[in-house]
Amino acid sequence: MTPSLLEVVTLDVRDAVAAEEGGADRVEVVAHPSGDGTPEAATVAAIARECSLPQMVRLGCGSRPGAGYTVTPAELEELKRRARELADAGAAGFVFGFLTAEGTVDLAATEALVGAIAPLPWTFHRAVDHAVDVQAAWRAVRLLPNLATILTAGAATGVEDGLPVLRARAHAGDAGLIMAGGGLERHHVPLLRAQGIGSFHVGGAVRTGWSAPVEARLVRQWRELVGG
Numbered sequence: 001m002t003p004s005l006l007e008v009v010t011l012d013v014r015d016a017v018a019a020e021e022g023g024a025d026r027v028e029v030v031a032h033p034s035g036d037g038t039p040e041a042a043t044v045a046a047i048a049r050e051c052s053l054p055q056m057v058r059l060g061c062g063s064r065p066g067a068g069y070t071v072t073p074a075e076l077e078e079l080k081r082r083a084r085e086l087a088d089a090g091a092a093g094f095v096f097g098f099l100t101a102e103g104t105v106d107l108a109a110t111e112a113l114v115g116a117i118a119p120l121p122w123t124f125h126r127a128v129d130h131a132v133d134v135q136a137a138w139r140a141v142r143l144l145p146n147l148a149t150i151l152t153a154g155a156a157t158g159v160e161d162g163l164p165v166l167r168a169r170a171h172a173g174d175a176g177l178i179m180a181g182g183g184l185e186r187h188h189v190p191l192l193r194a195q196g197i198g199s200f201h202v203g204g205a206v207r208t209g210w211s212a213p214v215e216a217r218l219v220r221q222w223r224e225l226v227g228g
Helices: 013-022 041-050 073-089 107-117 126-130 134-141 159-174 188-193 216-226
Strands: 005-010 026-029 055-058 093-096 122-124 147-152 178-180 199-202
Touching: 005 013, 005 216, 013 026, 013 041, 013 216, 026 041, 041 055, 041 073, 073 093, 073 107, 093 107, 107 122, 126 134, 126 147, 134 147, 134 159, 147 159, 159 178, 159 188, 178 188, 188 216, 199 216
Parallel strands: 005 026, 005 199, 026 055, 055 093, 093 122, 122 147, 147 178, 178 199
Antiparallel strands: none
């Protein structure tokens, strides 16, 4: 069977401890429930003291209204600086990805940040689902250095609509890069596992609401569903 990986969205130490207790393999540390914005280095350091799971830390421009997936040169320099602080605090890798105003992958910005965090691994997040040409976005990203996973629903509207794209990417040989997330529901897991996809990303599904913390019992249910 395809090896499995379960990643849980985490806002703080309490979330991370519950994720570990429930059997998650790693956490994505974010600043806001929306998944946008860059968390503080102090949060990453606090999680590292209490939780042994690898932390994939979000690097985003959540401070600028309407930023979407674009990044300015000044913001990029700030993200490089923040990445160094976060790595020193205990980040095992990072989560980011940028589009141009035209909706294509911003390779210049993405490659600049990849170089800044090297040799740490990274995830290209769901910007890929919002590109004007999703297949072209995949081709642009999939061979970049140190890429660990691509967080994707297959469609901007979520996994249910994106299943055909996820199947197509799996058949193209990218099953090992796919981390399925974004509207992921339990009935999707066996469908995706059948395509050789083994990595899954959950956030709201392991909480009773985004204002509530991660619950270990809900993580455990997903652990059993995903396998491993």
